Amino acid sequence: MGFSEALEQAAVNYGISLTNDQINAYNxxxxxxxxxxxxxxxxxxxxxxxxxxxxxxxxxxxxxxxxFKPGAHIIDVGTGAGFPGLPLKIWQPNLKLTLLDSLNKRVNFLQTVVDILKIDNVKVIHNRAEEGANKREYREQYDVAVSRAVARLNVLCELCMPFVKVGGYFVALKGAQYQSEVSEAQRALEVLGGEIFKIQPVKLPGLDDVRAVVYIKKTKKTPKVYPRRPGTPEKKPL
Structure with a gap:
Protein backbone atom coordinates (compact mmCIF):
# COMPACT_ATOMS: atom_id res chain seq x y z
CA MET A 1 0.00 0.00 0.00
CA GLY A 2 1.34 3.42 -0.96
CA PHE A 3 1.51 6.36 1.43
CA SER A 4 -1.57 8.19 0.09
CA GLU A 5 -3.74 5.09 0.41
CA ALA A 6 -2.37 4.33 3.88
CA LEU A 7 -3.04 7.88 5.04
CA GLU A 8 -6.54 7.98 3.59
CA GLN A 9 -7.43 4.72 5.34
CA ALA A 10 -5.85 5.82 8.63
CA ALA A 11 -7.79 9.11 8.53
CA VAL A 12 -11.08 7.28 7.95
CA ASN A 13 -10.31 4.87 10.80
CA TYR A 14 -9.45 7.78 13.10
CA GLY A 15 -12.64 9.61 12.13
CA ILE A 16 -11.30 12.64 10.29
CA SER A 17 -11.81 13.76 6.71
CA LEU A 18 -8.98 14.78 4.38
CA THR A 19 -9.41 16.50 1.01
CA ASN A 20 -7.56 15.37 -2.10
CA ASP A 21 -5.40 18.51 -1.90
CA GLN A 22 -4.45 17.70 1.68
CA ILE A 23 -3.60 14.09 0.82
CA ASN A 24 -1.45 15.31 -2.08
CA ALA A 25 0.33 17.77 0.23
CA TYR A 26 0.98 15.09 2.85
CA ASN A 27 2.25 12.77 0.10
CA PHE A 68 -6.58 26.01 17.97
CA LYS A 69 -8.88 28.89 17.06
CA PRO A 70 -9.01 30.14 13.42
CA GLY A 71 -6.02 32.37 12.66
CA ALA A 72 -4.19 31.39 15.86
CA HIS A 73 -0.43 31.91 16.03
CA ILE A 74 1.21 28.54 16.76
CA ILE A 75 4.81 27.68 17.60
CA ASP A 76 6.09 24.10 17.37
CA VAL A 77 9.01 23.90 19.81
CA GLY A 78 11.72 21.37 18.95
CA THR A 79 9.79 20.46 15.82
CA GLY A 80 12.40 18.06 14.39
CA ALA A 81 11.08 16.90 11.01
CA GLY A 82 8.03 19.17 11.40
CA PHE A 83 5.74 17.18 13.69
CA PRO A 84 3.13 18.10 14.78
CA GLY A 85 3.30 21.62 13.28
CA LEU A 86 3.30 20.95 9.54
CA PRO A 87 0.54 18.30 9.56
CA LEU A 88 -1.62 20.68 11.61
CA LYS A 89 -0.94 23.55 9.18
CA ILE A 90 -1.78 21.42 6.11
CA TRP A 91 -5.02 20.30 7.79
CA GLN A 92 -5.98 23.77 9.10
CA PRO A 93 -4.45 26.28 6.65
CA ASN A 94 -5.77 29.31 8.58
CA LEU A 95 -3.24 28.69 11.38
CA LYS A 96 -0.12 30.90 11.44
CA LEU A 97 2.80 28.59 12.17
CA THR A 98 6.33 29.01 13.50
CA LEU A 99 8.65 25.98 13.45
CA LEU A 100 11.59 26.16 15.88
CA ASP A 101 14.49 23.71 15.93
CA SER A 102 18.07 23.79 17.21
CA LEU A 103 19.65 21.84 14.32
CA ASN A 104 20.36 23.79 11.14
CA LYS A 105 20.12 20.71 8.89
CA ARG A 106 16.56 20.10 10.05
CA VAL A 107 15.73 23.79 9.59
CA ASN A 108 16.94 23.56 5.98
CA PHE A 109 14.71 20.52 5.42
CA LEU A 110 11.70 22.29 6.90
CA GLN A 111 12.25 25.40 4.79
CA THR A 112 12.50 23.18 1.69
CA VAL A 113 9.16 21.52 2.51
CA VAL A 114 7.49 24.90 3.07
CA ASP A 115 8.90 26.29 -0.20
CA ILE A 116 8.10 23.27 -2.39
CA LEU A 117 4.58 22.85 -0.98
CA LYS A 118 4.07 26.65 -1.16
CA ILE A 119 2.64 26.78 2.38
CA ASP A 120 1.74 30.34 3.42
CA ASN A 121 2.21 31.87 6.89
CA VAL A 122 5.00 29.55 8.06
CA LYS A 123 8.19 30.85 9.66
CA VAL A 124 11.15 28.52 10.26
CA ILE A 125 13.56 29.50 13.06
CA HIS A 126 16.98 28.05 13.87
CA ASN A 127 17.33 28.43 17.64
CA ARG A 128 17.34 26.59 20.94
CA ALA A 129 14.10 26.97 22.87
CA GLU A 130 15.96 28.37 25.89
CA GLU A 131 17.39 31.17 23.73
CA GLY A 132 14.38 31.83 21.50
CA ALA A 133 12.00 32.20 24.43
CA ASN A 134 14.12 35.05 25.83
CA LYS A 135 13.90 37.10 22.63
CA ARG A 136 11.31 39.88 22.65
CA GLU A 137 9.88 38.96 19.24
CA TYR A 138 8.99 35.44 20.42
CA ARG A 139 8.39 35.64 24.16
CA GLU A 140 4.69 35.39 25.08
CA GLN A 141 3.72 36.09 21.46
CA TYR A 142 1.88 32.85 20.62
CA ASP A 143 -1.67 31.63 21.17
CA VAL A 144 -0.49 28.02 21.28
CA ALA A 145 2.85 26.27 21.74
CA VAL A 146 2.94 22.60 20.74
CA SER A 147 5.62 19.99 21.29
CA ARG A 148 6.03 16.31 20.58
CA ALA A 149 9.56 16.28 21.99
CA VAL A 150 10.78 13.37 24.10
CA ALA A 151 11.59 15.45 27.20
CA ARG A 152 9.46 14.94 30.29
CA LEU A 153 6.58 17.33 30.84
CA ASN A 154 8.20 19.38 33.62
CA VAL A 155 11.13 20.10 31.29
CA LEU A 156 8.89 20.83 28.30
CA CYS A 157 6.85 23.29 30.35
CA GLU A 158 9.95 25.41 31.01
CA LEU A 159 10.96 25.28 27.34
CA CYS A 160 7.52 25.99 25.87
CA MET A 161 5.38 28.07 28.22
CA PRO A 162 7.50 31.25 27.96
CA PHE A 163 6.43 31.46 24.28
CA VAL A 164 2.70 31.47 25.16
CA LYS A 165 0.53 34.54 25.75
CA VAL A 166 -1.47 34.72 28.96
CA GLY A 167 -4.76 33.04 28.09
CA GLY A 168 -3.09 30.81 25.51
CA TYR A 169 -2.19 27.14 25.66
CA PHE A 170 0.75 24.77 25.73
CA VAL A 171 -0.15 21.44 24.09
CA ALA A 172 2.07 18.41 24.76
CA LEU A 173 1.74 15.08 22.94
CA LYS A 174 2.78 12.41 25.44
CA GLY A 175 3.17 8.65 25.70
CA ALA A 176 2.42 5.95 28.25
CA GLN A 177 3.88 7.82 31.24
CA TYR A 178 1.67 10.88 30.81
CA GLN A 179 -0.15 10.53 34.16
CA SER A 180 3.05 10.39 36.20
CA GLU A 181 4.52 13.22 34.12
CA VAL A 182 1.50 15.42 34.85
CA SER A 183 1.90 14.77 38.59
CA GLU A 184 5.64 15.45 38.36
CA ALA A 185 5.02 18.75 36.52
CA GLN A 186 2.76 20.38 39.12
CA ARG A 187 5.50 22.55 40.63
CA ALA A 188 6.70 23.60 37.17
CA LEU A 189 3.15 24.64 36.25
CA GLU A 190 2.81 26.75 39.41
CA VAL A 191 6.18 28.45 38.87
CA LEU A 192 5.71 29.07 35.13
CA GLY A 193 2.12 30.30 35.25
CA GLY A 194 0.06 27.40 33.94
CA GLU A 195 -2.63 24.95 34.94
CA ILE A 196 -3.96 21.73 33.43
CA PHE A 197 -6.85 22.55 31.10
CA LYS A 198 -7.69 19.03 29.96
CA ILE A 199 -6.08 15.66 29.21
CA GLN A 200 -7.27 13.79 26.12
CA PRO A 201 -6.38 10.08 25.77
CA VAL A 202 -5.51 9.14 22.18
CA LYS A 203 -6.08 5.83 20.39
CA LEU A 204 -4.32 5.69 17.02
CA PRO A 205 -5.60 3.33 14.30
CA GLY A 206 -4.08 -0.14 14.56
CA LEU A 207 -1.94 0.64 17.63
CA ASP A 208 -2.43 -0.56 21.20
CA ASP A 209 0.02 1.79 22.90
CA VAL A 210 -0.99 4.44 25.43
CA ARG A 211 -0.94 8.08 24.33
CA ALA A 212 -2.53 11.32 25.47
CA VAL A 213 -2.53 15.02 24.70
CA VAL A 214 -2.03 17.32 27.69
CA TYR A 215 -3.50 20.83 27.34
CA ILE A 216 -2.11 23.46 29.70
CA LYS A 217 -3.62 26.95 29.95
CA LYS A 218 -1.36 29.94 30.61
CA THR A 219 -2.97 31.86 33.46
CA LYS A 220 -0.22 34.36 34.29
CA LYS A 221 3.07 35.63 32.93
CA THR A 222 6.13 33.40 33.18
CA PRO A 223 8.85 34.92 35.42
CA LYS A 224 11.68 36.42 33.36
CA VAL A 225 14.27 34.03 34.81
CA TYR A 226 12.67 31.18 32.82
CA PRO A 227 13.69 29.41 30.72
CA ARG A 228 17.10 29.03 32.31
CA ARG A 229 20.34 28.65 30.33
CA PRO A 230 20.58 25.91 27.66
CA GLY A 231 20.83 22.47 29.23
CA THR A 232 19.76 23.57 32.73
CA PRO A 233 16.06 22.62 32.43
CA GLU A 234 17.05 19.02 31.64
CA LYS A 235 19.78 18.82 34.29
CA LYS A 236 17.79 20.53 37.06
CA PRO A 237 14.06 20.16 36.25
CA LEU A 238 11.58 22.27 38.14
Whole structure:
Protein backbone atom coordinates (compact mmCIF):
# COMPACT_ATOMS: atom_id res chain seq x y z
CA MET A 1 0.00 0.00 0.00
CA GLY A 2 1.34 3.42 -0.96
CA PHE A 3 1.51 6.36 1.43
CA SER A 4 -1.57 8.19 0.09
CA GLU A 5 -3.74 5.09 0.41
CA ALA A 6 -2.37 4.33 3.88
CA LEU A 7 -3.04 7.88 5.04
CA GLU A 8 -6.54 7.98 3.59
CA GLN A 9 -7.43 4.72 5.34
CA ALA A 10 -5.85 5.82 8.63
CA ALA A 11 -7.79 9.11 8.53
CA VAL A 12 -11.08 7.28 7.95
CA ASN A 13 -10.31 4.87 10.80
CA TYR A 14 -9.45 7.78 13.10
CA GLY A 15 -12.64 9.61 12.13
CA ILE A 16 -11.30 12.64 10.29
CA SER A 17 -11.81 13.76 6.71
CA LEU A 18 -8.98 14.78 4.38
CA THR A 19 -9.41 16.50 1.01
CA ASN A 20 -7.56 15.37 -2.10
CA ASP A 21 -5.40 18.51 -1.90
CA GLN A 22 -4.45 17.70 1.68
CA ILE A 23 -3.60 14.09 0.82
CA ASN A 24 -1.45 15.31 -2.08
CA ALA A 25 0.33 17.77 0.23
CA TYR A 26 0.98 15.09 2.85
CA ASN A 27 2.25 12.77 0.10
CA UNK A 28 4.73 15.41 -1.11
CA UNK A 29 5.82 15.95 2.50
CA UNK A 30 6.32 12.18 2.91
CA UNK A 31 8.43 11.95 -0.27
CA UNK A 32 10.66 14.82 0.88
CA UNK A 33 10.97 13.27 4.33
CA UNK A 34 12.17 9.95 2.88
CA UNK A 35 14.52 11.66 0.41
CA UNK A 36 16.16 13.90 3.01
CA UNK A 37 16.25 11.11 5.60
CA UNK A 38 18.92 9.41 3.49
CA UNK A 39 21.18 12.45 4.00
CA UNK A 40 20.34 13.55 7.55
CA UNK A 41 18.68 11.78 10.46
CA UNK A 42 15.08 13.00 10.50
CA UNK A 43 13.11 9.93 11.57
CA UNK A 44 13.48 6.22 12.29
CA UNK A 45 9.90 5.75 11.06
CA UNK A 46 9.90 5.42 7.26
CA UNK A 47 7.32 2.79 6.22
CA UNK A 48 4.30 4.46 4.56
CA UNK A 49 1.76 2.95 6.97
CA UNK A 50 3.85 3.92 10.00
CA UNK A 51 4.46 7.48 8.81
CA UNK A 52 0.73 7.89 8.06
CA UNK A 53 -0.33 6.78 11.55
CA UNK A 54 2.60 7.56 13.87
CA UNK A 55 3.53 10.92 12.36
CA UNK A 56 0.58 12.43 10.47
CA UNK A 57 -2.48 11.14 12.35
CA UNK A 58 -0.63 11.37 15.66
CA UNK A 59 0.14 15.03 14.92
CA UNK A 60 -3.49 15.75 14.09
CA UNK A 61 -4.64 14.04 17.29
CA UNK A 62 -3.74 17.16 19.30
CA UNK A 63 -6.13 19.41 17.36
CA UNK A 64 -8.93 20.90 19.47
CA UNK A 65 -11.29 23.58 18.16
CA UNK A 66 -11.42 25.38 21.51
CA UNK A 67 -7.60 25.62 21.63
CA PHE A 68 -6.58 26.01 17.97
CA LYS A 69 -8.88 28.89 17.06
CA PRO A 70 -9.01 30.14 13.42
CA GLY A 71 -6.02 32.37 12.66
CA ALA A 72 -4.19 31.39 15.86
CA HIS A 73 -0.43 31.91 16.03
CA ILE A 74 1.21 28.54 16.76
CA ILE A 75 4.81 27.68 17.60
CA ASP A 76 6.09 24.10 17.37
CA VAL A 77 9.01 23.90 19.81
CA GLY A 78 11.72 21.37 18.95
CA THR A 79 9.79 20.46 15.82
CA GLY A 80 12.40 18.06 14.39
CA ALA A 81 11.08 16.90 11.01
CA GLY A 82 8.03 19.17 11.40
CA PHE A 83 5.74 17.18 13.69
CA PRO A 84 3.13 18.10 14.78
CA GLY A 85 3.30 21.62 13.28
CA LEU A 86 3.30 20.95 9.54
CA PRO A 87 0.54 18.30 9.56
CA LEU A 88 -1.62 20.68 11.61
CA LYS A 89 -0.94 23.55 9.18
CA ILE A 90 -1.78 21.42 6.11
CA TRP A 91 -5.02 20.30 7.79
CA GLN A 92 -5.98 23.77 9.10
CA PRO A 93 -4.45 26.28 6.65
CA ASN A 94 -5.77 29.31 8.58
CA LEU A 95 -3.24 28.69 11.38
CA LYS A 96 -0.12 30.90 11.44
CA LEU A 97 2.80 28.59 12.17
CA THR A 98 6.33 29.01 13.50
CA LEU A 99 8.65 25.98 13.45
CA LEU A 100 11.59 26.16 15.88
CA ASP A 101 14.49 23.71 15.93
CA SER A 102 18.07 23.79 17.21
CA LEU A 103 19.65 21.84 14.32
CA ASN A 104 20.36 23.79 11.14
CA LYS A 105 20.12 20.71 8.89
CA ARG A 106 16.56 20.10 10.05
CA VAL A 107 15.73 23.79 9.59
CA ASN A 108 16.94 23.56 5.98
CA PHE A 109 14.71 20.52 5.42
CA LEU A 110 11.70 22.29 6.90
CA GLN A 111 12.25 25.40 4.79
CA THR A 112 12.50 23.18 1.69
CA VAL A 113 9.16 21.52 2.51
CA VAL A 114 7.49 24.90 3.07
CA ASP A 115 8.90 26.29 -0.20
CA ILE A 116 8.10 23.27 -2.39
CA LEU A 117 4.58 22.85 -0.98
CA LYS A 118 4.07 26.65 -1.16
CA ILE A 119 2.64 26.78 2.38
CA ASP A 120 1.74 30.34 3.42
CA ASN A 121 2.21 31.87 6.89
CA VAL A 122 5.00 29.55 8.06
CA LYS A 123 8.19 30.85 9.66
CA VAL A 124 11.15 28.52 10.26
CA ILE A 125 13.56 29.50 13.06
CA HIS A 126 16.98 28.05 13.87
CA ASN A 127 17.33 28.43 17.64
CA ARG A 128 17.34 26.59 20.94
CA ALA A 129 14.10 26.97 22.87
CA GLU A 130 15.96 28.37 25.89
CA GLU A 131 17.39 31.17 23.73
CA GLY A 132 14.38 31.83 21.50
CA ALA A 133 12.00 32.20 24.43
CA ASN A 134 14.12 35.05 25.83
CA LYS A 135 13.90 37.10 22.63
CA ARG A 136 11.31 39.88 22.65
CA GLU A 137 9.88 38.96 19.24
CA TYR A 138 8.99 35.44 20.42
CA ARG A 139 8.39 35.64 24.16
CA GLU A 140 4.69 35.39 25.08
CA GLN A 141 3.72 36.09 21.46
CA TYR A 142 1.88 32.85 20.62
CA ASP A 143 -1.67 31.63 21.17
CA VAL A 144 -0.49 28.02 21.28
CA ALA A 145 2.85 26.27 21.74
CA VAL A 146 2.94 22.60 20.74
CA SER A 147 5.62 19.99 21.29
CA ARG A 148 6.03 16.31 20.58
CA ALA A 149 9.56 16.28 21.99
CA VAL A 150 10.78 13.37 24.10
CA ALA A 151 11.59 15.45 27.20
CA ARG A 152 9.46 14.94 30.29
CA LEU A 153 6.58 17.33 30.84
CA ASN A 154 8.20 19.38 33.62
CA VAL A 155 11.13 20.10 31.29
CA LEU A 156 8.89 20.83 28.30
CA CYS A 157 6.85 23.29 30.35
CA GLU A 158 9.95 25.41 31.01
CA LEU A 159 10.96 25.28 27.34
CA CYS A 160 7.52 25.99 25.87
CA MET A 161 5.38 28.07 28.22
CA PRO A 162 7.50 31.25 27.96
CA PHE A 163 6.43 31.46 24.28
CA VAL A 164 2.70 31.47 25.16
CA LYS A 165 0.53 34.54 25.75
CA VAL A 166 -1.47 34.72 28.96
CA GLY A 167 -4.76 33.04 28.09
CA GLY A 168 -3.09 30.81 25.51
CA TYR A 169 -2.19 27.14 25.66
CA PHE A 170 0.75 24.77 25.73
CA VAL A 171 -0.15 21.44 24.09
CA ALA A 172 2.07 18.41 24.76
CA LEU A 173 1.74 15.08 22.94
CA LYS A 174 2.78 12.41 25.44
CA GLY A 175 3.17 8.65 25.70
CA ALA A 176 2.42 5.95 28.25
CA GLN A 177 3.88 7.82 31.24
CA TYR A 178 1.67 10.88 30.81
CA GLN A 179 -0.15 10.53 34.16
CA SER A 180 3.05 10.39 36.20
CA GLU A 181 4.52 13.22 34.12
CA VAL A 182 1.50 15.42 34.85
CA SER A 183 1.90 14.77 38.59
CA GLU A 184 5.64 15.45 38.36
CA ALA A 185 5.02 18.75 36.52
CA GLN A 186 2.76 20.38 39.12
CA ARG A 187 5.50 22.55 40.63
CA ALA A 188 6.70 23.60 37.17
CA LEU A 189 3.15 24.64 36.25
CA GLU A 190 2.81 26.75 39.41
CA VAL A 191 6.18 28.45 38.87
CA LEU A 192 5.71 29.07 35.13
CA GLY A 193 2.12 30.30 35.25
CA GLY A 194 0.06 27.40 33.94
CA GLU A 195 -2.63 24.95 34.94
CA ILE A 196 -3.96 21.73 33.43
CA PHE A 197 -6.85 22.55 31.10
CA LYS A 198 -7.69 19.03 29.96
CA ILE A 199 -6.08 15.66 29.21
CA GLN A 200 -7.27 13.79 26.12
CA PRO A 201 -6.38 10.08 25.77
CA VAL A 202 -5.51 9.14 22.18
CA LYS A 203 -6.08 5.83 20.39
CA LEU A 204 -4.32 5.69 17.02
CA PRO A 205 -5.60 3.33 14.30
CA GLY A 206 -4.08 -0.14 14.56
CA LEU A 207 -1.94 0.64 17.63
CA ASP A 208 -2.43 -0.56 21.20
CA ASP A 209 0.02 1.79 22.90
CA VAL A 210 -0.99 4.44 25.43
CA ARG A 211 -0.94 8.08 24.33
CA ALA A 212 -2.53 11.32 25.47
CA VAL A 213 -2.53 15.02 24.70
CA VAL A 214 -2.03 17.32 27.69
CA TYR A 215 -3.50 20.83 27.34
CA ILE A 216 -2.11 23.46 29.70
CA LYS A 217 -3.62 26.95 29.95
CA LYS A 218 -1.36 29.94 30.61
CA THR A 219 -2.97 31.86 33.46
CA LYS A 220 -0.22 34.36 34.29
CA LYS A 221 3.07 35.63 32.93
CA THR A 222 6.13 33.40 33.18
CA PRO A 223 8.85 34.92 35.42
CA LYS A 224 11.68 36.42 33.36
CA VAL A 225 14.27 34.03 34.81
CA TYR A 226 12.67 31.18 32.82
CA PRO A 227 13.69 29.41 30.72
CA ARG A 228 17.10 29.03 32.31
CA ARG A 229 20.34 28.65 30.33
CA PRO A 230 20.58 25.91 27.66
CA GLY A 231 20.83 22.47 29.23
CA THR A 232 19.76 23.57 32.73
CA PRO A 233 16.06 22.62 32.43
CA GLU A 234 17.05 19.02 31.64
CA LYS A 235 19.78 18.82 34.29
CA LYS A 236 17.79 20.53 37.06
CA PRO A 237 14.06 20.16 36.25
CA LEU A 238 11.58 22.27 38.14
Missing amino acids: SYFNLLIEWNEKINLTAITEPQDVAVKHIIDSLSCYSEEV
